[in-house]
Amino acid sequence: MRPRAALCAALWLSACTSVPLPQGTSLSSYAGMSPSTGILAKARLRVDPAPLLAAQTVRIVPTATQIGSSGFDPKDLALVANAVDRALCTDLSDRFQVVAPSLPADLIVHATVTDIVATNRTAAAGSVVASLGASVAGLGVPVPRLPIGLGGLAIEAEAVDKDSSQKAAMLWSRGANIITTKARVSTVGDAYSLSSAFAADFSRMLLKGKDPFKGMPAIPSMQRLRASLGGDPKYDACKAFGTAPGIPGMVAARFGLPPTWTDKGAAVSR
Numbered sequence: 001m002r003p004r005a006a007l008c009a010a011l012w013l014s015a016c017t018s019v020p021l022p023q024g025t026s027l028s029s030y031a032g033m034s035p036s037t038g039i040l041a042k043a044r045l046r047v048d049p050a051p052l053l054a055a056q057t058v059r060i061v062p063t064a065t066q067i068g069s070s071g072f073d074p075k076d077l078a079l080v081a082n083a084v085d086r087a088l089c090t091d092l093s094d095r096f097q098v099v100a101p102s103l104p105a106d107l108i109v110h111a112t113v114t115d116i117v118a119t120n121r122t123a124a125a126g127s128v129v130a131s132l133g134a135s136v137a138g139l140g141v142p143v144p145r146l147p148i149g150l151g152g153l154a155i156e157a158e159a160v161d162k163d164s165s166q167k168a169a170m171l172w173s174r175g176a177n178i179i180t181t182k183a184r185v186s187t188v189g190d191a192y193s194l195s196s197a198f199a200a201d202f203s204r205m206l207l208k209g210k211d212p213f214k215g216m217p218a219i220p221s222m223q224r225l226r227a228s229l230g231g232d233p234k235y236d237a238c239k240a241f242g243t244a245p246g247i248p249g250m251v252a253a254r255f256g257l258p259p260t261w262t263d264k265g266a267a268v269s270r
Contacts (some may be wrong), residue, residue, distance in 0.1 A: 017175025120149025
């Protein structure tokens with residue numbers, strides 16, 4: 001790595017929120033989990049490859065929250081949890097058939113939000129103003145976020161078989177950074193943005209039956225791209241989590257608007 005590139009990488013990583021990797025109480029077992037850290041995420045995981053690769057169907061239990069008296073608006077927490085479910089449903093659809101809650105499945109997946117580091121709305125607003133000001137001035141260089149008030153997300157999740165035997169589990173946490181995480185004026189703005197990152201890592205572990213942080217990331221499938229743009233999901237079971245905000249959501253993120261402005265959340269009562 002060239003010296004300048006190494007320096008940029010060091011500055012980028014140093015400008016990330018440090019989010020603990022808490023252990024909750026929602027998994028059936030925490031035994032045998034090993035540390036495995038990506039470039040930006042921290043994780044502990046356990047994976048049993050053979051049953052994962054043999055599985056063909058999956059059922060998703062709606063994500064819960066286990067963060068105590070956090071002071072967050074319950075509607076914001078529900079939006080983050082649903083964003084996790086929607087992303088999981090889309091990503092897992094690459095190989096598995098996602099079935100309705102009333103149907104049996106080879107794997108049952110459930111996740112729990114164990115921590116949210118709040119985004120400082122004032123700092124986020126300042127970052128948005130600086131970014132938009134640079135655009136108006138015609139500067140061709142992206143303006144990083146202010147390195148203060150960044151939020152983060154921690155989640156634990158597992159996949160169990162029909163007999164409730166755990167086949168994969170993960171504790172995961174990641175903080176926002178000044179380069180790739182767009183500032184949104186919402187206390188859960190960064191947690192909402194990071195929900196898709198968690199879903200990508202956890203889904204990849206189930207799809208490949210191995211540590212998702214090893215090897216090169218996969219190119220998004222057409223069904224993923226279609227769903228991210230607000231299109232209908234591949235399986236009807238995923239419609240319960242609503243559709244992604246698509247282009248309006250991307251525009252809202254560009255202007256730092258809260259995710260509640262464009263994300264309608266779950267399509268059915270949770």
